[in-house]
Amino acid sequence: MFDIQEKLKEIGPYVPESDDDLLVCRCEEVTKGEIRRAVHEGITTIEEMRRFLRCGMGLCQGQTCGMLTRRLVARELRVPQSEMDVATSRAPMRPVAMETGGRDLGVEKPAAGGDAE
Amino acid sequence: MKIERKEFIVVGAGPAGLSAAIEAARSGVSVTVFDENARPGGQLFKQIHKFFGSKEHMAKIRGFRIGEELLREAEEKGVEVVLNATVIGLYREKEIQVQIGTEVHHYKADAILIATGASENMVNFRGWTLPGVIGAGAAQTMMNLYHVKPGNRILMLGSGNVGLVVSYQLMQAGCEVVALVDAAPRIGGYGVHASKVARCGVPFYLSHTIKEAEGTDCVRGVTIAQIDAKYQFIPGTEKHFDVDTICVAVGLSPMTQLLKMDGVEMADTRGGYIPACDETGATSIPGIFAAGDVAGIEEASSAMIEGRMSGEAVAAYLGYASADEKALREKELEESLGALRQGMFAPKNRGKKLEKTDEGIELSEMLLEKGYIGDDEIKRFPGYRAEIKVHPVLECTQNIPCNPCQTACRKDCISIGDNITSLPISVKDSTCIDCGMCVASCSGQAIFLVSENPEKGTGEVTIPYEFLPLPEVGEKGYGLSRSGQRICDATVRRVRTSKAYDGTALVTIEVPIGYTDRARFYRKADEAQ
Numbered sequence: 231m232f233d234i235q236e237k238l239k240e241i242g243p244y245v246p247e248s249d250d251d252l253l254v255c256r257c258e259e260v261t262k263g264e265i266r267r268a269v270h271e272g273i274t275t276i277e278e279m280r281r282f283l284r285c286g287m288g289l290c291q292g293q294t295c296g297m298l299t300r301r302l303v304a305r306e307l308r309v310p311q312s313e314m315d316v317a318t319s320r321a322p323m324r325p326v327a328m329e330t331g332g333r334d335l336g337v338e339k340p341a342a343g344g345d346a347e
Numbered sequence: 348m349k350i351e352r353k354e355f356i357v358v359g360a361g362p363a364g365l366s367a368a369i370e371a372a373r374s375g376v377s378v379t380v381f382d383e384n385a386r387p388g389g390q391l392f393k394q395i396h397k398f399f400g401s402k403e404h405m406a407k408i409r410g411f412r413i414g415e416e417l418l419r420e421a422e423e424k425g426v427e428v429v430l431n432a433t434v435i436g437l438y439r440e441k442e443i444q445v446q447i448g449t450e451v452h453h454y455k456a457d458a459i460l461i462a463t464g465a466s467e468n469m470v471n472f473r474g475w476t477l478p479g480v481i482g483a484g485a486a487q488t489m490m491n492l493y494h495v496k497p498g499n500r501i502l503m504l505g506s507g508n509v510g511l512v513v514s515y516q517l518m519q520a521g522c523e524v525v526a527l528v529d530a531a532p533r534i535g536g537y538g539v540h541a542s543k544v545a546r547c548g549v550p551f552y553l554s555h556t557i558k559e560a561e562g563t564d565c566v567r568g569v570t571i572a573q574i575d576a577k578y579q580f581i582p583g584t585e586k587h588f589d590v591d592t593i594c595v596a597v598g599l600s601p602m603t604q605l606l607k608m609d610g611v612e613m614a615d616t617r618g619g620y621i622p623a624c625d626e627t628g629a630t631s632i633p634g635i636f637a638a639g640d641v642a643g644i645e646e647a648s649s650a651m652i653e654g655r656m657s658g659e660a661v662a663a664y665l666g667y668a669s670a671d672e673k674a675l676r677e678k679e680l681e682e683s684l685g686a687l688r689q690g691m692f693a694p695k696n697r698g699k700k701l702e703k704t705d706e707g708i709e710l711s712e713m714l715l716e717k718g719y720i721g722d723d724e725i726k727r728f729p730g731y732r733a734e735i736k737v738h739p740v741l742e743c744t745q746n747i748p749c750n751p752c753q754t755a756c757r758k759d760c761i762s763i764g765d766n767i768t769s770l771p772i773s774v775k776d777s778t779c780i781d782c783g784m785c786v787a788s789c790s791g792q793a794i795f796l797v798s799e800n801p802e803k804g805t806g807e808v809t810i811p812y813e814f815l816p817l818p819e820v821g822e823k824g825y826g827l828s829r830s831g832q833r834i835c836d837a838t839v840r841r842v843r844t845s846k847a848y849d850g851t852a853l854v855t856i857e858v859p860i861g862y863t864d865r866a867r868f869y870r871k872a873d874e875a876q
Contacts, residue, residue, distance in 0.1 A: 256476045316607075316620055323435045334444075335451060336349065
């Protein structure tokens with residue numbers, strides 16, 4: 231990893247580009263400009279970016295935009311793409327309806343009298 | 348709390364997963380396969396084209412038939428295949444979480460194979476979220492699984508094998524492919540796949556990419572432009588096409604989330620972000636295996652062998668096969684896989700710019716840039732030979748692992764030799780009996796039977812034809828060049844279909860005598876070009 235303050239000095243301020251309004255994450259409607267600007271605000275990992283802008287947090291869970299975001303952040307930081315960590319994988323791997331998630335047979339049923347049915 | 352116990356769980360019922368399940372079940376392992384789709388087979392049932400390879404790799408068999416065969420074998424071996432079952436979590440101690448219906452189930456297994464395949468990459472140009480911009484895989488699903496035409500006028504982005512094969516299938520489904528575009532300076536897929544698209548008249552635009560998809564409610568058109576070495580648009584090179592669909596085939600990414608979630612060691616490689624695993628797919632966590640595209644993007648043929656290797660390794664890991672048995676089977680499978688990983692498109696050659704074939708013949712630059720071989724260029728390859736009597740002309744000019752043509756010919760007119768990637772030779776002084784088996788057996792549709800009748804001033808060319816309706820005998824039309832241009836009048840003299848040809852019809856056209864070396868496709872007179 232690099233020193234974030236040094237890195238921000240190195241890459242200089244955010245410079246608008248003509249296609250900054252281009253969508254990158256369509257599920258959460260995050261644009262290229264928003265992601266680029268976030269880098270200059272000190273968001274330098276995919277994990278942080280997901281929490282900061284919610285890109286890759288929608289229905290497809292970054293299946294479509296994950297690579298695009300990674301490439302974009304790497305370019306903005308002037309580091310090879312391979313140096314960017316990918317997003318952490320967490321369950322559920324696919325979108326699951328709350329109703330279904332509530333019927334997790336592997337989870338201990340709350341004691342009688344609890345809030346759940 | 349309920350956790351069910353399984354012996355061996357496979358995630359993904361595609362070519363790798365099913366092959367592993369069959370192999371392990373053969374040794375006595377009890378196998379359960381989960382797949383999130385309503386139908387098993389992964390991508391196999393979308394593959395209506397004939398596969399490459401040799402007989403052991405099921406070459407010249409269409410993908411969906413291979414899928415049927417795998418399912419039959421899995422059922423016969425007692426493999427349990429659970430469909431509409433989405434694995435949503437993989438945890439320590441080999442516990443998996445599966446969504447089935449509206450419940451989440453938990454299972455534990457002694458061994459787990461992840462064979463989740465890959466997902467399609469996307470590019471974001473202006474307008475990329477408009478309805479009508481679809482992945483090539485999606486187009487294939489619509490056409491080949493659900494029999495829905497994805498669009499009428501289509502632009503394909505990506506010249507890898509997926510882009511090429513899907514372009515051809517779109518035309519088979521009755522769509523018009525207006526252009527095939529790739530940012531790379533050279534075509535990424537097999538030359539033979541490119542050629543069968545080019546001879547239908549589809550122009551290739553290399554070093555070009557999409558600038559904008561036009562339309563407000565859906566795709567109405569597209570503008571492409573040439574790019575320089577730094578991938579920047581060159582002003583003034585814009586080209587517009589009226590299209591209703593843009594297909595994107597810009598590569599695949601392994602779906603490794605489950606493996607990462609489990610804490611398996613990963614590696615960033617040319618083949619994608621993949622688990623670090625050995626030949627059998629064993630990952631850094633004992634008992635967790637990976638096979639197929641999730642362990643590195645390759646062809647379905649390789650995925651099936653990788654799956655078998657993992658299945659065998661799992662059987663040994665669980666004590667169903669001895670180390671000797673495992674080693675023996677592994678060696679056999681490794682050789683088979685090794686054969687597929689040879690040639691110009693081998694993983695080790697990815698990204699390399701090759702100039703010559705293994706035989707030392709200069710590659711066709713036109714084939715790599717425009718999708719077809721130059722009329723003069725073909726003559727330097729061993730598949731070409733000039734003769735008056737009927738003989739095969741094999742327009743196979745790249746070293747790819749494939750040899751069904753050699754076995755298809757009973758008269759030894761075609762020779763490849765022991766090395767599966769060698770270029771086929773049209774054997775001098777051999778006697779072709781015009782049976783057409785070579786034409787139909789060529790997965791790349793690159794074999795033509797050619798003869799001349801100097802007295803009549805005509806010649807005949809037999810071409811592989813996979814479009815419906817078939818031309819009728821006596822019908823008049825045009826002979827098309829390798830680039831799909833009308834070059835001469837043509838009359839259909841013969842249309843052959845046979846069970847042995849497996850869906851490929853052989854259309855023999857009569858053309859003026861100077862055109863037998865150039866006419867490579869046929870189009871009916873009243874059909875638009």
